[in-house]
Amino acid sequence: MTVGAEHRTLRQAVAAELHGMIMRGELQPGERLVEDRLAEQLGVSRNPVREAIRLLESTGLVEVVPRRGAYVTHLDVADVRELLDLRGVVEGYAAALAAERATEADLAAIDRWIAEGVAATEGGDKVRAAECHRGFHIEIERIAGNRYLDEVVRPLRNRTEMVFSLLLEERGTFSWNEHRRIREAIAARDPDAARHAVREHLRRVLEQVERRAGEREQPPG
Numbered sequence: 135m136t137v138g139a140e141h142r143t144l145r146q147a148v149a150a151e152l153h154g155m156i157m158r159g160e161l162q163p164g165e166r167l168v169e170d171r172l173a174e175q176l177g178v179s180r181n182p183v184r185e186a187i188r189l190l191e192s193t194g195l196v197e198v199v200p201r202r203g204a205y206v207t208h209l210d211v212a213d214v215r216e217l218l219d220l221r222g223v224v225e226g227y228a229a230a231l232a233a234e235r236a237t238e239a240d241l242a243a244i245d246r247w248i249a250e251g252v253a254a255t256e257g258g259d260k261v262r263a264a265e266c267h268r269g270f271h272i273e274i275e276r277i278a279g280n281r282y283l284d285e286v287v288r289p290l291r292n293r294t295e296m297v298f299s300l301l302l303e304e305r306g307t308f309s310w311n312e313h314r315r316i317r318e319a320i321a322a323r324d325p326d327a328a329r330h331a332v333r334e335h336l337r338r339v340l341e342q343v344e345r346r347a348g349e350r351e352q353p354p355g
Contacts, residue, residue, distance in 0.1 A: 144178065148186035149261050151176055156195055156206055163208035167196065193264035194295020209297065211347045217294045218340050222333040224287055225271060229316060229332045230325035231278035240277045244317050247273055252310050267298055270313055274320070301342050312338065 152172070155161045173183045187204045190196040198204045209217075232240070251266030268291065275283045301309070312335040319327035 144182045145185035145189060146261065148176060148178060148182045149189040150259065152183075152186055152190060153193075153195065153260050161206050163206050165206045167204040167206065189261065193261065193268070194292055194298070195264075197292075207293075209293065211344060214294065214297055214343050215340060217290055218297075218336045221287070221290050221294065222336045224283070224290070225274070225336075226329035226332045228275045228278040228280070228283055228287070229320060229328035231280065232274045233320045233323055233325040233328040235279055236277050236320050236323075240273075241317070241321050243273050244270065244277075244320070248310055248313055248317065251313070255310065264295060264298065267309075267313075268295060274316070277320075297339060297343060301339065301346075309335075309339075 152161070152167075161167070167187055169180045169183045169187070173180045176183070187196055187198065191198050191204070195207055196204050197207045236244075247266050247270040251263055251270065254260075254263035254266055271287075271291070272284075275287060298309075312331070316328060316331040316335065319331045
């Protein structure tokens, strides 16, 4: 494995490779990530594998359990539905507050996350795209100004970021168009539209999850 032409760090290169293994089904949901085995498979030492696992934990693709190790995150459709429904309520509230409080500097910060996310998506850098997705939503929570929002949303986000990462390839720039609509509603100082845009974004994610689950359940032939 090589770091590549874009001069990624070794941990980024390893994280991208592990991300690809999860996307391709070579690492299954619920499977334990054994550092020694992965290091040997990828031709690197254990340290960049350990760092890459921590990087993927921040995207929700990997769950690290104290004293047990790291595992590929597993969620079923019922879990996703309940989690996204709750995220819609809380993050819709955050977007509505942001619509009332955002400054031009805040809007510029949101624009940077969108621009970087689009570039990462189009460039095939799924790890960075997932980071930008998370950064976009965290930026809105920051703008909202309720200091308890992070405590409420973080565990929900950690449980569902894998969903967004796995759907990134097929949803592509459509997802970022949804983020732009959230941004536009905030810029228009329209709390109701901002709340609706967030819920619509999450509703579309859930639709795609349910579609994928249905496809997996279809008998072959």
